[in-house]
Amino acid sequence: VSIVICGGAGFIAVNLLDEFLQDNQVFVLDNLSRGSLVYLNKYADNPNLKFIEHELSDLDQTAKVFGEINDISSISEVWHMAANSDILAGVESPEIDLRDTFLTTHCILLAMKNVGAKKFYFASSSAIYGDMEGKPASESSGPLLPISNYGAMKLASEGLISAATESFLDIGLMYRFPNVVGVPATHGVIFDLIRKLKNNQSELEVLGDGTQQKSYLHVSDLVGAMLYLRDYGKVNSRDVFNIGPVDDGVRVSTIAETVVNRVSPGAKINYGTSDRGWVGDVPKFSYSLDKLLATGWKPKLSSLEAVKLAVDEISVQLAEF
C-alpha cells in the first residue's frame, strides 16, 4: 500500500516524509509552484519515495495520476497539503485560492472516488474562523465567516470532504492549523522579516503596529499532532480538530525583536499604525485546544519557543540558499 501526499514538496508536507517513509511507499505530487525539489534532496536515494510533478487542479490528469499510482501500489491514505500560501495574493485575486486551495480538493476527491481510496487527511486552517473578535475559536464555534479567500476556500474544502465522507470516504480528518513555523520556510512573518532584514540590515519595516497577537506552532509539533490523531482511534469518520500551542500566542513585535537580535542586532524596527497588517489579518486570535488536549496530545513547544527555534532555523536556511 502507499500514501499519496498532495503538495508534498511544500513546507509542512516535507516534515511528514521522515515518518511516512519508515513503513510506506510514498508518492509526492506537487506542481512546484511553491514547493521545491530541493526539499526532497535528502530522500534522493530512497526507493520508497516517488516524486511526480503534477497540477492537482487539473481534474482529468489528477484522476489519471491516481489511477497509475493505485495500479502500482493500492492507495491507503491521501494527505492534502497543497494550497496557495500567499493569503494577500488570494485577497487581490480570488482565482488563486479558488484553483490552488479549493479546486485541488475537488479534483483529489474525485480521483480518490475513482480508485476507491478511502482515507483523506486535510490541512485546514484557523483562517476559516475569520475574526472572532477575541472569542475563543473552538470546533463548535459558528458562524464561520472567513475574511480571506484563503479561509473561504479552506472552509469550502472542509465542506466537500465532509460530504464525501457521507458518500464514499471512510475517513475525512480535517486539521485546522494555526500559524506554523519551522523549515523549510517558504512564506510567513518570520521568513518575510528575516529576508527584509538581510536586504536592509539597519532598519526593519513591520506591517501593522506590532500588537497583532497570534499562536505559532512548530512544525514538529504539528506533524506529531496529525499522526497522533490519525492513530488515535476515537475520531469520528468525519472529524475536525484545532491544532495549536497551549498559550495566548506571541505579538508581532516580539517576533520582530527576536529576528533583529538573531540577524542584525541593533537594527531599528519601524511599525505601521494599523492593528491589522493587511486585509484578512486578524489582530488578536484566541484558539481553543480543548478538543485536542482531551485526546491526550500535548505540544512540546510554546508559541514563543516555536518562534525562537524557527528564527534560528530560518536564519540558517536563508543563509544556505
Added chain:
Amino acid sequence: VSIVICGGAGFIAVNLLDEFLQDNQVFVLDNLSRGSLVYLNKYADNPNLKFIEHELSDLDQTAKVFGEINDISSISEVWHMAANSDILAGVESPEIDLRDTFLTTHCILLAMKNVGAKKFYFASSSAIYGDMEGKPASESSGPLLPISNYGAMKLASEGLISAATESFLDIGLMYRFPNVVGVPATHGVIFDLIRKLKNNQSELEVLGDGTQQKSYLHVSDLVGAMLYLRDYGKVNSRDVFNIGPVDDGVRVSTIAETVVNRVSPGAKINYGTSDRGWVGDVPKFSYSLDKLLATGWKPKLSSLEAVKLAVDEISVQLAEF
C-alpha cells in the same frame, strides 16, 4: 438604480419579483436550466423587468453582462438565487454543485467587484449544517459538516461572500433557507409525490420510511423574511440568518397523506425501510429561529399549514402545465 436577480426565473426568485418591481428596475439573469420563462409571463408587459438568458458560471460573460447592466442602470443590489436544486444529482456528480451552486457565486462576486456593486443577498441553506443529530442548528453552531455537495457548495459560497465583505462589499447578507414550498414548484418532496401519484393513481412510493421530519416554510413567508431583514437596519455588514417556521416540522408520512387526500384519495402509500430517503438526507432536523425571531419577524404559516397550502397550489400548477 437597479436590482439584479441571479437565477431570477426560478421558484423562489419569481416570488420576489412582485415586491421588487414596485419601485425598481429589475434584471433577471437565468440560464433556464431549471427556471422557466413561463414563470415570468405575467410580467411580459412590465417595462421595469428585463430578462437576460445567461450562464452565471461563465466568469468573463458574467463580468460583461454586469458591466452592461450597470451602464444602463447602476446596480444597487444583487440577489443570488441560482443553484442546482437537485441535491441527489449533486451527490452523484459533484461537478453540478461545483458549477451551479458555487462557481456562480464566485463569478457574480467578481462581476460585482468590477462594477462597484456593494450589496449582496444570498440564498444559503440549512444543508450547510449537515446532520446535527437532533441538536438545534443555530447560526452559532459548529462545526459545519454538510453531508451533500449542495450543502458543501452553499457553505463554500458563504465563505466567499464573507471574505468579499471584508474586502469590497458593504452588505453580505446570507439567508439559510429551510425546505421551502409553494409555486411555481420545480422540485421537492411535494412536487415529486404529486407527479408520481398523477402517473400512478392507485399507489404512491415514498423514499424512506416516512419518519423523516423537516420544517417547511411557505415561499410567501420566506420572501417576507428576506425583505424584512434587508430593511431591518440592525444586521451586520456580513450576517447570516436561519429562516424557517416556528415548529418542529412535518413528517414525510404526513406530506404523503396530504398529497393522497388531495390528488387521489384512497391510494395506497408504500414506504421504504430507511430513516433516510437518500444520501444527504437527514432524518430529523431541528432549526433554531431565535436570532430571526429576535428581530421581530414572525412567519404567518406553520410547517403543516405551509405544506397543505403548497399541496393545493402545486396540484393546480401541475394540472395546468
